Amino acid sequence: MCLDEFRTAVASLTGELVLVSVSGELDLYTAERLQARIDEAGAVGADMVIVDLSEVSFVDSTALAVLVRETKRLEGRGQSLVLVTNDPRTRRVVEVTGLNRVLRTFATLQDAIAQLTPVPQAVTAGGR
Numbered sequence: 415m416c417l418d419e420f421r422t423a424v425a426s427l428t429g430e431l432v433l434v435s436v437s438g439e440l441d442l443y444t445a446e447r448l449q450a451r452i453d454e455a456g457a458v459g460a461d462m463v464i465v466d467l468s469e470v471s472f473v474d475s476t477a478l479a480v481l482v483r484e485t486k487r488l489e490g491r492g493q494s495l496v497l498v499t500n501d502p503r504t505r506r507v508v509e510v511t512g513l514n515r516v517l518r519t520f521a522t523l524q525d526a527i528a529q530l531t532p533v534p535q536a537v538t539a540g541g542r
Contacts, residue, residue, distance in 0.1 A: 420444040422451045431530060432460040433523070437469030440477035448477060452484040456493055463488060464526050467499040473507055482516055496530070498523050 420438035427433050432455040440448060448465075455463045465481065467473070485495040499505055500521040508514050520526035 420447065422447060424451055424455045426458060426460065427464075427527065428460075428531060430461045430532070431527065432456075432458050432463050434463060434465045435469070436465065436467055439472040440467070440470055441472065441474040442476045445474075445476040445480045449480045449484060452480075452488075452495065456484075456488050456491070461493055462530055463493065463495045464523070464530070465495060465497050466523055467497055467501070467504055468523065470499070470501065470504060473504050478507070478511060478513060482513065485517060494518070496520060496526055498526050 420436075420440075420443075422434060422436045425433045425435070434448075434451045434455050436448060436451075438444065452463060452465065463484075481495070481497070488495050496518040497508070498520050499508075505519070508517060508519060520529065
């Protein structure tokens with residue numbers, strides 16, 4: 415088995431969040447499969463699609479174009495797409511291309527979930 419074998423999965427985290435986990439190389443040959451998974455995630459009706467690139471070893475311009483296109487498509491339907499990556503190479507590509515102004519990025523999945531999940535209102539001791 416090749417270490418960079420492309421894999422992707424979709425999972426509902428909450429009613430508002432859907433996760434697309436990706437591993438391997440994101441390039442011309444795998445970008446279409448990434449797009450299909452993001453489309454699948456967006457079709458569930460969640461407000462936010464989180465694309466976790468933590469296990470991605472390479473990203474090319476074709477894959478970046480898919481991420482931008484899917485971000486805009488989801489926004490047109492009132493949904494959002496965010497990225498998770500802490501890999502310096504992937505973060506650098508996103509920053510150098512200026513996509514960090516279009517694609518909201520978090521360092522970890524836990525950071526993304528913590529910031530994107532609404533915090534329930536605490537009940538005060540006074541019963542107000």
